[in-house]
Amino acid sequence: MVVELTINGNAYELEAPVGRTLAEVLRLDLGLTGTKIACGEGHCGACTVQLDGVPVLSCITLVHTVGDREVTTIEGLREHPLVEAFVEADATQCGFCTPGQIVTASALLAANASPSDDEIRHAMAGNLCRCGTYPKIERAIHTVAGDGGGS
Amino acid sequence: MARLIKTEKEVEGRYSEQWVVVEEDALEQWPEGPLRTVGRPATRVDGLARARGEARYTQDIQLPGMLHAAVLRSPHARARVKQIDLTPASELAGVRGAVGPGELDVLTDEPNYEGEAVAAVVADTADHARAALEEISIEWEVLEPLLDVDQALARESFLSDPKLYERGDIERGFAEADVVVEAEYRTQSVLHNALETHQTICEWEGETVNVYTSTQWLWGVRDEVAAAFDLPKDKVRVICRFMGGGFGAKGSAGDYTMIAAELARRTGRPVHCRLDRREENVNSGNRNPTIQKLRLGARSDGILTALSADYVCLLGWDGWLPPTAGPVQMLYACDNVRTVEYGVRLNSPPMDAFRAPGFVEGTFGLECALDELAAKLDLDPLELRRRNHADHDPLDERPFSGKQLMECYRRAEPHWERRHEVHARADGPWKHGVGIATQLWYGGGGPPSYAWVRLAGDGTATVLTAMQDIGTGTRTAMAQIAAEELGLPVERVTVELGDTAHGPYAVVSGGSSTTPSMGPAVRAAAGDVARQIREIAAQRFDVEERVLSLAEGKVINADGGSWLLEEITGLLEDGQILGKGARGPNPAGMRVMTYGIQVAEVAVDVETGEVVVERIYAVHDIGRVINPLGAESQIEGGIIQAIGHSLSEQRLLDPRSGKVLTRTLDAYKLPTIADVPEIVSELVDVPDAHLTNLGSKGLGEPPIVPTAAAIANAIRDATGADVRSLPITREEMLGALHEADERRRVPERVGAAPA
Incomplete structure (x- = not known):
């Protein structure tokens, strides 16, 4: 079954069987491996991408349900100030969850340019980090928010 | 001349004797305190690659023609396979092979725990492979x-x-x-749950097998695979450039590696064998209950x-x-x-x-x-x-090689003194308290560990060593150490690691041993290059070698003047200056340990049993600190894991069947960003004068050691209740509060009774 997608501003047309997830299409069909799969069942946030700016879990999003919503992955956010802020704050350890964290955080900042601690914690609570970079993630988001925030 | 000596080696408290070759002219330790690069905060040299999603983890590698394996694992805690037939699975479309008990050492027909590997199939896609598992015909005799x-x-x-x-x-x-105090304490089983699950891709190239794997120890995997497939050791090449977390559970090859290697050998194609999250939570190791x-x-x-x-x-x-x-x-x-x-x-x-x-x-x-x-x-x-x-x-x-625990206590004092104001925060059912706990742990590292450094004509240096950075920031620490010794900014140093074919032998990333093992080897290799630069410069500019030093990308003459490093290295054009270094022995007759103390502040709702950790202060002694920024992250990470262990994490086993009930990240509760308290940390940062050319110990583990006790002690301080079992769930907390109430009542009754 053919699916048409807009990902990071680029148009794609490909064959995908019913039941294929957006994460599989991104990673396996398009080689966009910045999106990670850590649990594969919607519990950890590592696979987070945005659909029209809203964070969704791509590992439990069927690709045929995406429709004409714009997909944004970490590859589309590489120049986002959050990336530099995460590095400066040391908000990556093993880094496996980091792309998902940045995708979620950028959606937060787009909706709320200067979030409070509580708002950050609420928005980011679905993105697990086993290394425990959370204090640094909070710092990184505040840094960007302090700079005028998001996009 | 190389000198052969015998030294003591320790990994996570297990000691062994080790022959080691010592260089005669070992480097003196640097002076105490922050230097030009070492001891100053550095952002991760691989931070951008990780944050931008460019870093390729084992899970991201797709080799041409790659197949996918899935493992049939025992659904029973103890059972015997009466009969198994792989044929119905092998005959499915898209399935390229299958392997069963008796064909590979890691497969068994008498499993002794849930999840033990029994058989595996390999197919064009992971979905095909998993579907094929369902078709394996198997008859079990379930045992008690x-x-x-x-x-x-x-x-x-x-x-x-x-x-x-x-x-x-x-x-x-x-x-x-x-x-005399007498009590029973219990700790639970907790699961590592690194976000990258255990996995390996194997690919044969003639007599060599390339093993891409998520591991804490390239060389351990090499040796295990070589032994299993009867290969000369260096016919196994192990690669792990980026690694998605381990925490101890990725120290050996694992059944998935052997399965991938065997199925790749049979099919003549690369094979990826990856545990899914549920397998990860059953079958990839755990902290044992006590x-x-x-x-x-x-x-x-x-x-x-x-x-x-x-x-x-x-x-x-x-x-x-x-x-x-x-x-x-x-x-x-x-x-x-x-x-x-x-x-x-x-x-x-x-x-x-x-x-x-x-x-x-x-x-x-x-x-x-x-x-x-x-x-x-x-x-x-x-x-x-x-x-x-x-x-x-x-x-x-034995004397301790360096111990700053009393200094840790001194620094903790004002945080411990906060308890008076913390108690005053009590509000309705919420009681507040402060608790402390001390820590010691190993972390001295040891030989053998080696590094090479090459300096190019353009004045940039590359450190080569087949170690791994499992997320702790060791790549960055090694860059800082080489930069310091070479007098270069850290940006001009690249660290190439993660491939047994690209660099010498390195230690396991476990036991807080990476920095104290590899750091001295990297410094020695950089020192070898620095010495050669001084020798070359002395000849080129006709000065005495002893007046030359390296700093800020220059060769500096103590008698005045300096030359850019490139003025010397540039003479060689594409020629390189090569240095090698080895980790020296640990100090003879001394015990090398790490120390620290943490102070926890908690709030307890005595009506609901809810426990909130509000603040943790941590001070640790690990000798010289290489990267204070990365070190702070290690401390925070250890404490956050410890908070999970203390309050929410618990592997549950069905007591009758022995099956793991907490198989998902929904059932097994990791801490989230919302569970993190204020964390204040510091390091004593005094080099261990007896330990290597660096004076540094490891920090991966010390911060996780005392947190649970500090929290439990804070709870006692707040409520008078003794929590003696982890995790401190609401049920546990309410039980402990009830016991404390009973204790308080008994003396009252005794006192009230008529004589």
């Missing part, structure tokens, strides 16, 4: 599993002989005690006279006995000590190392009991710890 610890003890079902340790005279010690019976005796002035501890460690079917008694044996000066450790074998999934195995569990019991003792003695818990400070290693009177 051994799951009950009392039954196991009665049957003496042990993985190894019980370990007895004694010093002094324990009975005399208790006879001399004015106060039952600890402690008895502490002290004189009225607080001096410990006797420490006695029995540890029952529920190891599962396989694994080893971690050093659970270590803290009781080593943390305090006490003449009379007796410990017994039982490693119980059950039909449950095998334990594996998990960030300071043994010491996390043992410290919880000891440090809680010590506070109970302090309460009975009516003595300040911090003062009690000071009075029992061990000036020498109590095991054998």
Whole structure:
């Protein structure tokens, strides 16, 4: 079954069987491996991408349900100030969850340019980090928010 | 001339003798304090690659023609395969091969725990492979599993002989005690849950097998695969450039690696074998549960006279006995000590190392009991710890190589003093309290570990060593060390690691050993290059070598003047200056350990049993700090994991079937960003003068060691309740509060009774 997608501003047309997830299409069909799969069942946030700016879990999003919503992955956010802020704050350890964290955080900042601690914690609570970079993630988001925030 | 000596090597408390070749002209340690690069905060050299999603982890590697394996794992804790037929699976479209019991050592037809590998299939896609597993025809004879610890003890079902340790005279010690505390503590099984699951891709190239794997030890995997497939060791090439977390569970090859290698050999195609999250939570190791019976005796002035501890460690079917008694044996000066450790074998999934195995569990019991003792003695818990400070290693009177624990206590004092204002925050059902706990752990590293450094004509340096950066920031620390020695900015140093074909042998990333093992080797290799630069410059500019030094990308003449490094290296055009370095021995006759103390502030709702950790202060002594920024992250990460272990994480086993019930990240509760308290940390940062050319120890594990006890002690401070079992769920908390109430009531009743 053919699916048409807009990902990071680029148009794609490909064959995908019913039941294929957006994460599989991104990673396996398009080689966009910045999106990670850590649990594969919607519990950890590592696979987070945005659909029209809203964070969704791509590992439990069927690709045929995406429709004409714009997909944004970490590859589309590489120049986002959050990336530099995460590095400066040391908000990556093993880094496996980091792309998902940045995708979620950028959606937060787009909706709320200067979030409070509580708002950050609420928005980011679905993105697990086993290394425990959370204090640094909070710092990184505040840094960007302090700079005028998001996009 | 190379000199051969024998030295002692330690990994996570397991000691062995090791031959090592020592260089004659070892480098002097750098002076104490921040240098030009070392000791100053550095952002990660690979931070951008990770944050931008460019870093390729094992999971991201797609090789042309790659197939995918799936593993049939035992659904029973103990069973026998009566009959198995792989043919219906092999015959499915898209399936390229299958392997069963008897064909590979890691596959069994008599599984002894849930999740033990029985068979595997390989197919064009992971979905095909998993679907094919369903078609394997298998008939089970389900056997009664051994799951009950009392039954196991009665049957003496042990993985190894019980370990007895004694010093002094324990009975005399208790006879001399004015106060005795006796209690039982329990710790639960927790699961590593690194976000990248265990996985390997194997690909054969002639007689060589390339192994892409998510590992903490390239060379350990190399040796295991070479032995399993009867290959010369270097015919196995192991690659792991980016690694998505390990925490102890990725120290060996694992069944998935052997399955991938065998199926790749059979099909002549690359094969990826990846555990999914549910397999990860059953079958990739765990921190073993413990039952600890402690008895502490002290004189009225607080001096410990006797420490006695029995540890029952529920190891599962396989694994080893971690050093659970270590803290009781080593943390305090006490003449009379007796410990017994039982490693119980059950039909449950095998334990594996998990960030300071043994010491996390043992410290919880000891440090809680010590506070109970302090309460009975009516003595300040911090003062009690000071009075029992061990000036020498109590095991054998060896001097400690460097110990700044008293300085840690000094720095912790103002945070401990906050308890008066913290108590005053009590509001309705919410009670507030402060608790402390001390920590010691290994972390000295050791040989053999090697590094090479090459300096190019453009004045940039590359460090080559086949170590791994499992997320701890060791790539960055090595870049800083090389940069410091070469007098270069860190941006001009690249660190190439993660490939056994690209660099010399390196230590396991475990036991807090990477920086203290690899750092001195990298410094020695950079020092070798620096020496050659000075020699070359002396010839080129006709000056004496002894007046030359390297700094800020220049060769500096003490008599005045300097030259850009490129003015010397540039002469060689594409020629390179090559240096090599080896890790020297640990100091003979000394004990190398890490130390620290943490102060926890908690709030407890005595009506609902909710516990909130509000603040953790941590101060640790790990010798010289290479990267204060990365070190702070390590401390925070350890503490956050410890908060999970203390409050929310618990692997649940069905007591009848032995099946793991907490298989998902929904059922198994990791801490989220919303669970993180204020964390304030510092490091003493005094180089260990006896330890290598660097004076640094490891920091991966120390911060996770004392947190649980500090939290439990804070809870006692807040409520008077003794929580002696982890995790401190609401049920546990309410039970402990109820017991404390009962205790308070009993004396009242006695007092009220008519004479």
